[in-house]
Amino acid sequence: MYRIFIVEDDPGISGAIEKQTNAWGMDARCAENFHEVMAEFAAYEPHLVLMDISLPFFNGYFWCQKIREVSKVPVIFISSASDNLNIVMAVQAGADDFIAKPFDFAVLMAKIQAVLRRTYDYGSQVSVLEHRGALLSKEDALLHFQGEKIELTKNEYRILLTLMEQKGKIVSRERLMEKLWENDSFVDENTLSVNVNRLRKKLEKSGLTDFITTKVGMGYLIAE
Numbered sequence: 664m665y666r667i668f669i670v671e672d673d674p675g676i677s678g679a680i681e682k683q684t685n686a687w688g689m690d691a692r693c694a695e696n697f698h699e700v701m702a703e704f705a706a707y708e709p710h711l712v713l714m715d716i717s718l719p720f721f722n723g724y725f726w727c728q729k730i731r732e733v734s735k736v737p738v739i740f741i742s743s744a745s746d747n748l749n750i751v752m753a754v755q756a757g758a759d760d761f762i763a764k765p766f767d768f769a770v771l772m773a774k775i776q777a778v779l780r781r782t783y784d785y786g787s788q789v790s791v792l793e794h795r796g797a798l799l800s801k802e803d804a805l806l807h808f809q810g811e812k813i814e815l816t817k818n819e820y821r822i823l824l825t826l827m828e829q830k831g832k833i834v835s836r837e838r839l840m841e842k843l844w845e846n847d848s849f850v851d852e853n854t855l856s857v858n859v860n861r862l863r864k865k866l867e868k869s870g871l872t873d874f875i876t877t878k879v880g881m882g883y884l885i886a887e
Contacts, residue, residue, distance in 0.1 A: 664688065664689060664690050666689070666692070666710050666711075667680075667684050667692070667709060667711050667712075667775065668692055668703070668704060668711070668713070669692065669694065669712075669713045670694045670700060670712060670713065670715060670718065670723065671693065671694070671713065671714075671718075671741065672719055676741075677693040680771070681693055683768050683771070684772070684775070687772050687776075692707050697718055697721075698720055700729075701726070701793065702793050704791070705792060705793030705798055708791070710736065710737075710783065711736065711739065711775060711778060711782075712727075712730065712736060712737070713741055713775075714727055714741070714758070715742055716753070717744065723740060723753075724756040727740075727753070727756040728757060730757070731757035732798075733791045733798045733802075733805075733807050734800065735802065737760075737779070738757060738758050739761070739762060739774065739775065740753040740761045740762070741762045741766065741771075742763070742764060745763030749761075759778055762774060792830075794827055794830060794874070795871065795874065796809070797874070799820075799823060799827055801824070806823065806869075808869050808870070809870065811869055813865055813869050815862070815865070816858075816861075818858045819858060819861065821842050821843055822839055822855075822862055823862060825838070825839060826883060826885045829885075830887060831884075831885070833882045834883055834884070835881065835882040836882050836883075839855060839882070839883070843855070843858075859883065863875055
């Protein structure tokens with residue numbers, strides 16, 4: 664089932680879109696906190712985003728650009744500001760399509776289905792994991808935080824990916840070593856410690872202190 668993330672601050676419009684997309688066999692979720700759009704985006708892992716231009720705090724162009732930093736998930740703008748300038752700005756921000764308000768729901772659904780078909784018939788979904796504002800992109804193995812791209816080695820990425828996928832749970836050292844072995848790397852206890860310490864230093868340098876917690880005799884944890 665396709666997941667549609669609706670970033671629209673008019674509850675009447677967002678609610679109507681949510682109801683309509685559900686009726687067409689898709690799952691939909693409306694943004695709730697317009698300060699934390701990226702956190703909600705990462706948690707929901709949508710297949711498509713419907714984005715208004717005029718939003719509280721930051722406009723749709725800003726959030727579309729933030730999404731594009733970590734994901735190729737399709738974005739369709741929906742806005743009454745449908746003059747040529749706004750359409751051009753939407754495309755430059757990374758939008759895949761633009762639908763002017765007021766719109767016909769049959770047209771909206773047809774456009775959504777066309778973009779989904781075009782996107783997922785030829786490629787797989789790009790997932791993004793989030794914690795404390797840091798976004799880990801599975802597409803480029805980069806960690807994005809406060810506008811900075813944090814380069815990770817292959818082992819560092821595997822460690823961080825495993826911990827973020829199991830956020831709130833302790834991951835044993837043995838499990839982490841198994842994950843690294845899957846990457847054709849022979850890793851012993853000492854090598855794992857070196858990689859975790861190096862990763863921690865990178866995170867701390869970027870302002871992510873205490874991102875990974877050590878549970879003595881048990882493993883590592885990224886706390887909820």
